[in-house]
Amino acid sequence: MSLFTQLIGTGRPDVVFLHGLFGRGKNWAGIAKSLAEHEHASVLFDLPNHGRSHWTDTFDYPAMASEVADELRLRLGSAASVTLVGHSMGGKVAMLMALQHPELVRRLVVVDIAPDISYQVRTSVPLVKAMRALDLNDIASRGAAEQLLAADVDDPAVRLFLLQNLKHTRTPQNRNGWQWELNLDLLGDHLDDVAAWPNVGEVSYPGPALWVGGSDSPYIQPEHHDRMRQLFPQVRLVRIPGAGHWVHADAPVELTAELLPFLAE
Known part of the structure; x- marks a missing residue:
C-alpha cells in the first residue's frame, strides 16, 4: 500500500x-x-x-x-x-x-x-492519555474537542498539533463522525519503540x-x-x-x- x-x-x-x-x-x-x-x-x-x-x-x-x-x-x-x-x-x-x-x-x-x-519521547505519555480520554461520541465540534483536551494539555499549540489528527467522518459505529486519523493505539502502546x-x-x-x-x-x-x-x-x-x-x-x-x-x- x-x-x-x-x-x-x-x-x-x-x-x-x-x-x-x-x-x-x-x-x-x-x-x-x-x-x-x-x-x-x-x-x-x-x-x-x-x-x-x-x-x-x-x-x-x-x-x-x-x-x-x-x-x-x-x-x-x-x-x-x-x-x-x-x-x-x-x-x-x-x-x-x-x-x-x-x-x-x-x-x-x-x-x-x-x-x-x-528518552524525551516519554513526555508524550500524558498526550496519549489525553487523546485516549476524549469520548469521540460526545464531541459536537473541533472547538469542543479542544476545550475538553485543554483539561489535560495546557499548551494551545500542542492541542492544535494533536487535533490536526481528528477527522470528521460519520460511521455506523461513531454517530457524531469524529475519529483519530492516526493509529493512536499502536503509537501509544509503542512509545518505547518510537524512542529507540x-x-x-x-x-x-x-x-x-x-x-x-x-x-x-x-x-x-x-x-x-x-x-x-x-x-x-x-x-x-x-x-x-x-x-x-x-x-x-x-x-x-x-x-x-x-x-x-x-x-x-
Whole structure:
C-alpha cells in the first residue's frame, strides 16, 4: 500500500520531508513553499500510522525507511536522488534510509534528533492519555474537542498539533463522525519503540549531512556527537537560537535560511 504524499513546487522533486510523531507531511508545507520560491520542489510524506497513510500492526524503523525508499523509486525512478529532511521520529527514518539506501539520498538533514534512545519521547505519555480520554461520541465540534483536551494539555499549540489528527467522518459505529486519523493505539502502546534506535552496525553514510537542533531542546546532547560523526562523517551541527524541539514551527525562517545554502552546495 502506497504512502500518502503531497507535492509542493513544480518540476522534478529534489527535497523530501518526513515528519515527527503525531505529525503529518503538511507540517512542513510552509518551509516547502519557501523552498519552491527558490526552484526546489518537495514531496511531503505521511509516514505509516499517521495522516492519510496506512496503518500497520507493528512499529518498525527499518521497515519505514524501506517503505519510503520504495515509494521514492516508484515515483521518481531508479535515478532518484534527493535531499532528505526528517524531524524527530522522521529524522530517525531519514538517518536509516541514508544508511540503508544511500544511492537515493544526495544530502541528509536531521532535525532535532540523535541516533540513540530518545528518552524525551516519554513526555508524550500524558498526550496519549489525553487523546485516549476524549469520548469521540460526545464531541459536537473541533472547538469542543479542544476545550475538553485543554483539561489535560495546557499548551494551545500542542492541542492544535494533536487535533490536526481528528477527522470528521460519520460511521455506523461513531454517530457524531469524529475519529483519530492516526493509529493512536499502536503509537501509544509503542512509545518505547518510537524512542529507540536500531542497531545499524558499522555502516556510514558518505554524503553531506546537516544536523539541526533547537537551542532550547534537550534531544541532542554532547554524548551523541561521536556516534553521529561515526555514522555521518560529513555531518555539520547547527543550533537554531530560541527554537525548541519543533524547530520548523518555532523558527521556520531561520531553518529555511540553513536549508537553502545546504541545498545549493
